[in-house]
Amino acid sequence: MKKIFYILIASIFFFSTSCTKEKKTVVKKEIAVNTDQLIYQSKGYKLMEQKCFICHFPKPDPSKRDQMIAPPMLRVQEHYKPSYSKKEDFVNAIRTWVANPTEDKVQMPGAVRKFNIMPKLAYADEDVKLIAETLYDIDFGVSPKMHNNNQKLQLNNGKKWELDKTAITKVNTIIKKLNNFKSDDVNEYQNFGKEVFSTAKTILLDKNISNEKLEQLQAFFHNTEENMHDLIKVKTIEEGQKQQVILKGKFNEFLNFFE
Numbered sequence: 001m002k003k004i005f006y007i008l009i010a011s012i013f014f015f016s017t018s019c020t021k022e023k024k025t026v027v028k029k030e031i032a033v034n035t036d037q038l039i040y041q042s043k044g045y046k047l048m049e050q051k052c053f054i055c056h057f058p059k060p061d062p063s064k065r066d067q068m069i070a071p072p073m074l075r076v077q078e079h080y081k082p083s084y085s086k087k088e089d090f091v092n093a094i095r096t097w098v099a100n101p102t103e104d105k106v107q108m109p110g111a112v113r114k115f116n117i118m119p120k121l122a123y124a125d126e127d128v129k130l131i132a133e134t135l136y137d138i139d140f141g142v143s144p145k146m147h148n149n150n151q152k153l154q155l156n157n158g159k160k161w162e163l164d165k166t167a168i169t170k171v172n173t174i175i176k177k178l179n180n181f182k183s184d185d186v187n188e189y190q191n192f193g194k195e196v197f198s199t200a201k202t203i204l205l206d207k208n209i210s211n212e213k214l215e216q217l218q219a220f221f222h223n224t225e226e227n228m229h230d231l232i233k234v235k236t237i238e239e240g241q242k243q244q245v246i247l248k249g250k251f252n253e254f255l256n257f258f259e
């Protein structure tokens with residue numbers, strides 16, 4: 001009798017805990033759905049729809065590729081988060097960009113070459129702040145990459161593509177730094193990543209380069225961009241060293257295609 005009583009108590013205990021566990025997961029799921037929906041109803045999202053979706057799609061849509069006149073907002077988020085991982089920095093970067101879009105601030109040099117630089121628009125800073133906060137928080141979900149990050153570079157009829165001296169000097173400076181950089185401070189690896197990125201982007205932004213040569217340069221940039229982003233956001237020295245080695249290989253390879 002006593003045994004049965006204990007089994008009964010134990011099973012009641014078991015069922016009641018498993019029930020509360022189930023309840024808890026249900027509640028959690030509801031909260032997740034609600035925050036997603038809340039963001040779409042937020043003032044920031046409404047403002048983004050009114051002011052940014054005129055030119056930017058929210059997400060890449062392969063069927064509307066020909067209608068694209070600016071990179072999708074998801075891509076903007078992807079390109080700003082590595083350099084501005086803290087919300088405050090991200091929001092400020094978007095605010096200063098919209099207030100005055102200039103090449104020195106560009107995080108998407110490929111988009112600038114493809115669509116031309118974003119026009120300066122007279123938007124109220126408090127609206128842009130709300131938009132930027134929403135853009136930081138929003139989860140657009142996963143989206144396939146538009147470009148292949150492993151595009152094979154092509155020579156110019158068997159010869160290297162000619163660039164002007166300053167571009168080659170810039171690449172050589174990057175390679176030299178990649179060969180010599182050493183630090184026991186992870187922040188310095190991140191700053192080094194930013195430096196490599198900002199030097200590399202100026203090569204792509206050079207308006208004298210066009211057509212096929214530009215396509216090759218775009219391909220190189222796409223192949224290396226992720227590694228530069230990874231270096232900018234490294235959390236450990238080892239990761240930094242790993243990206244440094246990969247980048248070294250890629251920039252050395254650059255000189256097999258450009259001179």
Ligand code: HEC
Binds near residue numbers: 055101108
């Ligand atoms: C008239 C069209 C147009 C509107 C409206 C517009 N953009 Fe853009 N935006 C562009 C184009 C074109 C680019 C790609 C070229 C570039 O990066 O400058 C771009 C790029 C960007 C970039 C990436 C810049 C970089 O680092 O290269 C950000 C950030 C951005 N837009 C934010 C916004 C926000 C926020 C809004 C709404 C407040 C907005 N845009 C409205 C055309 C527009």
